[in-house]
Amino acid sequence: MTLFELVKQTIHVRDAAEHYGLQVNRSGMCRCPFHDDRHPSMKLNEKYFYCFGCGATGDVIDLVARLFGLSSFEAAQKLAQDFGIDPDKPPAAIALPKPKRPLLTAYRQEEMRCLRVLCDYLHLLERWKVQYAPKTPEDALDDRFVEACQMLEYVEYLADLLIAAELEQRVKIVEMLDKDDLIASLETRLERQKEEETPYEEKQSA
Ligand SMILES: [Zn+2]
Structure with missing residues (x-):
């Protein structure tokens, strides 16, 4: 499994968004960080995000890449690091102990x-x-x-x-x-x- 697959499979878009400070409401909406958004118009699902205002969309790696101005690979690395994912361990071992603050x-x-x-x-x-x-x-x-x-x-x-x-x-x-x-x-x-x-x-x- 590649680092990309591993990160996408383990980290939900919504969890990543919250981890990096976006305020996600109960229906999974947040104010879009990619346009001047007064009301939450970005929808966050497990696997992807989509902004009804500006059309920004992608998976968890795209979100973090855009948030921090990183390449996809750098974003995947950052996510792996921030969520304590070790690419050298088999995925079964990682899926369980997600570092919960x-x-x-x-x-x-x-x-x-x-x-x-x-x-x-x-x-x-x-x-x-x-x-x-x-x-x-x-x-x-x-x-x-x-x-x-x-x-x-x-x-x-x-x-x-x-x-x-x-x-x-x-x-x-x-x-x-x-x-x-x-x-x-x-x-x-x-x-x-x-x-x-x-x-x-x-x-x-x-
Ligand atoms: Zn937007």
Whole structure:
């Protein structure tokens, strides 16, 4: 199989268009990049594109060649590179693992981890605030009670943002939490905490 065939068979026109920044709507139409197009008049299918405005048409390689001013061969090479297609591997092996934005997936996992740790911490603080509250005004304040009072609101705020804020803001929070391994040390601390407390809870339920 030639590189041309391989690229055309593996990459849909629509996926390539989106990958290179064209906004494709639900019916597979986008604003034509090849003429001054105010409303989407280019139709994108799996195998070809066609513009009802200026008549531009072709396959995925033609699209990329025209978008970037490349020869057909250069366009095929670019597509192979950008979509992680290795022409030396048999097509069966390539067709399956299409690189699906690995960076975003990794970020999502990190975000989930941050949220999980924050929620664990939040629950611990909520419990501490009740469990270690001073019983009389003369009692010395327990460190755990103090920590709960100081941190509860802030941790709750961060967790809320991670659940509901826009992506851009969430990325900033995750970055902040990963800085200096903040989330990692909190995670370790919570795990240790859990281990210490297990016997206590087992006793309680027994
Ligand atoms: Zn056009």
